Amino acid sequence: MKFSHALQFNAVPEWIDKYFLHSYEHLKKTIFQLEKEKVDALNRSEEKDEEHGSKSTVDESAFLNQLDTQLEKVFDFYTQKETELYNGLDALNNALESVDREDAHQFPNNNGMYNLETLDSSIKTDEKLTAAHRRRLSMESRFTMHSEAPSHVQELADKRSQLLHLYISLSELESYVELNKTAFEKILKKHDKVLDGHLRDQYLRKMVLESRPFMPATLDTLRSQISRVEKLYADAFCQGNMSIAMRQMKIHLKDQVRFDRNTVWRDMISQERKATEMHVKEPQAPQKRYGYGPVQLNGEQLRQLVAFLFCIVVFIVLLTVNTFGNKYENYCFALLIFAAVMWATEAIPLYATSMLIPFLVVLLGVMRNPDGSPMTASAASKAVFSSMFSGTIMMLLGGFSLAAALSKYGIAKAFASNILSRAGTRPRWVLLTLMFVSAFLSMWISNVATPVMCFSLINPILRTLPDHSTVGSCLILGIALACCIAGMASPISSPQNIITMQYLKNPSWGTWFAAALPIGVISLVVCWLLLLLVYRPDRSVPHLNTVKATSTKLNGTQYFILFITILTIALWCAESSLSYALGDPGIVAAIPLFVFFGTGLLNKSDLNAFLWSVVVLAQGGMALGEAVTTSGLLKDIAMRIKDGIENLPVIAILAVFVLLILVFSTFVSHTVAALIIIPIVQQVGNNLPIPHPNLLVMGAGLACSTGQALPISGFPNLTAVMLETPTGKPYLRSKDFMLVGGITSVVAAILVITLGYGIMAGVGY
Known part of the structure; x- marks a missing residue:
């Protein structure tokens, strides 16, 4: 939960305008505006030296004035409420002593004790009241309605109600101080993190902690007054038993807090729903409905x-x-x-x-x-179901577990932020670094999860860009296309590679890297040059805001996760040499699944978050592949294709299939392209005069990641096209993908046909 929501959720509704609450989000916006002004000042500066630019300053007086105003507001309210509650407690204490003397005089045989049977009956009735009733009655005597009760019992019940109200109010005042202190700490921490400042310790020490509500002596006095109420209640109504008194008083406090939070929670949900409608959206015509009668589509x-x-x-x-x-x-x-x-x-x-x-x-x-x-x-059912869970599916699940652990414990984000923090402020180098970081992470946490994380990393850059700047579109498109290209980088970087590995004979991770990495690196550089040519980001914004590096050091848990990740990848790479012991790469995937879930590093929620739709899609494709193989259809199709191309050189056959897959993967999911075409390619390769099944299968698998020309071409593009500016305008449209992504797709496909063919032929494929 965001802290601003937590602050509102825990605030006392009657005091809501007395908290730091209403200005907390405004102060965050002020910080982001100062960050933007800092970047603008850097771009306006005639001096291009980055070190000099980092020392540019902005006027923070508005931010400090707002902080001072909030501190003064908290001081005034606390002082007023403290005086009111302490005076009320003194008056109630005197009134209880007066009732005590009168009751002792009237009922000398009670030895200073009240008519507990009558009062206990009233207490039990009171404890059955709903929280809503308690809240409504807390400001008045709850038992004066019992006109038949003796007057002294009614008076005692009224005093008890007042004591409970004082206890709740003093407890809420203590919570008020703690919440506001946390709010000051949070907003100052945000200021120092975003603006590279050192205001937090200084302001807290000299201003906040020196203000009367936050002084240790003040808090000690407040807690002593709460203890005083507890003692008065115990002596007056529980025969001095503090445990019974505490239980009764905390029941009232708990019920009131529950009622308040329930009400606030409903209000917060309503506000969130309204907030989602505040963005400026492109005007949309109402959707036309088709149908007849009750059936409307x-x-x-x-x-x-x-x-x-x-x-x-x-x-x-x-x-x-x-x-x-x-x-x-x-x-x-x-x-x-x-x-x-x-x-x-x-x-x-x-x-x-x-x-x-x-x-x-x-x-x-x-x-x-x-x-x-x-x-x-x-027999057919058993064969189909056995094909649907194989080593390929196990590798997919193993890759998901690595991705979940690296993401959940901040390892991937820490790596990315530390690299990006060293990229400088020039847009061209930030873009290049961002693309290579995205590609590298996609190799290990999949190109499905990586774009989401990288898009969140560049928020400090996006929020400081001038209005109508194209740099944001350039950066987002660069991440998406880099992740698409990186879909070919490793056997676990995308679902289509997992499927391709299933159809390779004696698959080798080393051979995969040997062919995929050069193609991927060259494609990334070409894509980067195209983005610079089309968007010219250096002209639009000479300097960008710096992505802040994660300051915390890796802990033991993170080192352990890294060790298991490296061990798993190393075993996958050496699997061909260890096949006598392991048998299948899917067996290796059991290591991270067992270790991460067995030690509690990942839990049931993480398991539920796996991309099970991708798993089911792959399983359906495998069932279909088993059917077309055992029916003889695949061999028949392959023989007919072979008759038309057997006189062509292998590189020409590869080119035919790569271009076919390029078109198919542009308009359809990369994974679907692999599911349909890879089995056919394997059979064609097996039936050539000189068989080359591995060369054609791997080439086709690499080609599945080349389709990037449309928003629907791969998971990264689908994620990128949904991103919007703060005003609700999309960063990217179809034409953005078609221009840069289309050219990059063709270049990557040509590299697969030429460079990829040479490398795969050179290693014996």
Whole structure:
């Protein structure tokens, strides 16, 4: 929860305008405005020396004046409330002593004790009141309504109510002091962090802690007054038993706090909902509805319905057409096209289509035994389900666990912020550093999670940019495209690579790095040059704000996570040499899953946060791959393709498939492109006169990450296109991706065909 929300959540509603609350968010905005002025002053300076620029100062008098005003407000309210409550307590103490003397005179046999049976009955009735009733009655005598009760009992009940009210008010006053002290500490810490200042210790020591509400002696006096109320209550109503008195008084305090927070929580939710509607949005025409009678669909729903019906028609037609001269292959081909069109059109969510595939595979009876006879439904079900959980899925889960641990414990963010803090202020170097940091992190925490973290890292830069600057768009697009390119960088950097590894014979991490890293680095540099050419960020803003490095040092837990991560990656890299002991890379993935969840570093919430939709999508693709393989369809398709290209050189065959995948992955998910095309590529490679299955499969797998020309081309682009400026305007539009991303896609595809082919052929693929 944000501190401003926590402050409001814990504040006393009647005193709400007396807290630091209303100015806390305004002071944060003042800090960010000072940060922006500091960067603007640096850019206006004629001196380009970065060291000189870092010493530029801004006028902080407005911020200090606001702090002083808040401190004075807290001082005035506390002094007033303290006097009011202390005087009330003194008067109540005298009144109780007076009642004590009168009652002792009237009832000498009570030995100074009151009619406890009558009063206890009233107390029990009082404790059954709801919190709402207690709140309404806390300012008045709750028992004067009992006209039949003796007058002295009614008076005692009234005094008890007043004591409870004083106890609650004094406790709330103590909380008031603590909350405001925390607010001053938080806002001063934010000031020093954003502006590289040293105001916190000085202001707290000389101003806050010297102000009467925050002095240790003042707090000691307040706590002694609370203890005094507790003692009075115990002596008057609990026969001196402090434990009973404390329990009764805390019940009242707890119920009142619960009621206050429940009310405030509802108010906060209402305010948050209103805040989300305050952004300036592009005017949108109301969505047109289609349908008849009670069935009404908007445009997107109608598109999905039409696409789904189209897929069904195509499926039925293909089931009835004898395409391959074999019933099993015909049915499997119909299923393959149906799944491909469903995935391409997203008539339903991608993972939902994957869930349907195992059912259709068994229902159509397309799977066959090695001798060509059809499998029984029982055998087909077992074969399909066994294909859906393999070493590939285990590697995917292992990669998710590494990503979760590195992100949860701030290791990835600490690494990125420390590197970016050394990038200087020139936009071109900040952009280049940002792209390489994004690419490197994508190798280990996937290019699905990395963009989100990197976009949050550049918030200090984005919020200090001049209005209508294109630098923000340049930086965000650079992160997105770098993460897309890095999708090919390591076997666990993207789901399509995980799928590709499944179809490689004796996959080697070393060979993957040897081919992928040079292609990725050159593509990143080309993309960086294109961004500089298109956006010219140095002309727009000569100097950017600096990303602050994480100041805390790594602790033992973080070192342990790093050790397990490095060990896992090292075993993956050496898996081909250790295959006699490990058997499959998926076995290695059990190490981080067991260690992180077994030691409690990751918990059930982290497990639930895994990208299970991606896992299900991959499982559906594997089930489909098993079906087209055992049915004989894959081999039949591969032989027909081979007949048309077998006279071509291998590099030309690779070029055909790379260009096909480039187009496909631009308009459809990279993962879907791998699921559909990689199995076909493998069979074609196996059936060439000189087989080259690994070369074609790996080349095709690398090509799956080259499609970047549209917002829908990969997870990083989808994340980037949703980002908005503080006024609600999108940073990026489709044309931004088409220009830079389109050219980068073509360059990366050419590199796969040329440089990638040379490296893979050189290592024996």
